Amino acid sequence: MRPVLVKTISQMMQISTKLKGTIGFVPTMGYLHRGHLSLVETAKKNADIVIVSIFVNPTQFSPNEDLSQYPRDIDSDIKLLSELDVDYIFFPQESEMYPDGCKTWVNVDKITQVLCGKSRPTHFKGVTTIVAKLMNIVDPDLMYMGEKDFQQLVVLRQMAKDLNFKTEIIGCPIIREEDGLAMSSRNKYLSPAGRKNALCLHKALLLAKKRFRQNITNSSKIITEMADLIENMEGVIDYIEVVDPDTLEHITELKKGCRILLAVIIENTRLIDNMKME
């Protein structure tokens, strides 16, 4: 069935207050791919009503980033979500989400200034602000987020805990193309040659996992090997870090359950990926 397309905040709030049963919510910026759809499928399995939001959030882009060229295709998104029997699509206007005079930000300290936060210092402030707004409007019981954006997941869990949101946040596994590239709306920017080189992120993570399984645990040694592989495939490294999955603190010796996170620029596109060491 075609989902109900909800375009205003008041309408979305009216609907969500009246809904009976568990509400599962999947916030997205649209241009949906199988990564997004996997979150929707998990929500469909666990919640009575599924709401997906589509909103390209301007406050998480800095002025030199790709906001104006960020890919959009609402017709295809609606079609894909209809096929999955989503109940509601919340598709608000930017002017209503950020009216003139909007002065409040939600900001999580410290864990937003490391990893992606170093090169994108205002990014997470935009993410936490929009997700807090969306959570207030949709009032979900469950919210589904991809581990693809692992730092975002940790930051939003911290926000939900600190601000006493009652929503449970569920992390879902990374969905990859057949050759291993993590699905992302930004993969569209890559040329055929760039698309091949973009495999270096996944290859480097697999190399790290292999070394971990060979009992090599020194983070710097593994990071150096990963960096060599990436640079040989024309990737420009923003960061490669081994972190504790709960605190995002840097760790010097790999151990079971730790995560390696990385951001690499291929052509002009910044790609991220991560993997749990096990």
Ligand code: AMP
């Ligand atoms: P975005 O539209 O990029 O803001 O992503 C919306 C949600 O989809 C976020 O929770 C992302 O982590 C998740 N997501 C994006 N790509 C993937 C992927 N390849 N696998 C799993 N989840 C993903």
